[in-house]
Amino acid sequence: MAFGDSEGFVHQWADRNDFHVNNFLKELEFPDTPKILGNEMTDDSPLSSIGMPYSEDLLLSTWPQNQTFIIGQPPVEIESDIIQNIKQIDFVGYAPNPGTHLRNQVFFF
Secondary structure, three states: OEEEOOOOOEEEOOOOOOOOOOOOOOOOOOOOOOOOOOOOOOOOOOHHHOOOOOOOOOOHHHOOHHHOOOOOOOOOOOOHHHHHOOEEEOOEEEOOOOOOOOOOOOOOO
8 A cells, every 4th residue: 555645755555575566667768858059048138049940831920911800899988977077096097987877787889
């Protein structure tokens, strides 16, 4: 029997002194070590020195202009009575609810 404790240790108990946990044990296969590039990056190194992988396929940025579409709705205009009551502290503007809509309710026109 094997169990782990809260300190990260694995404890093994057996009914005999000579026991094997895995009878089909094989040697581990490790991956090849990656090739290290000769460029050393420092804090002042430009990101353009990394380079991009070369590909003969077309990039997604070459999508034809006639096949691109703008999706989504335009933002709803803020009502004039809300704009007149805006108060600004630092860079945050806020306005009280004028009572024309319920709280957290948005109308699309």
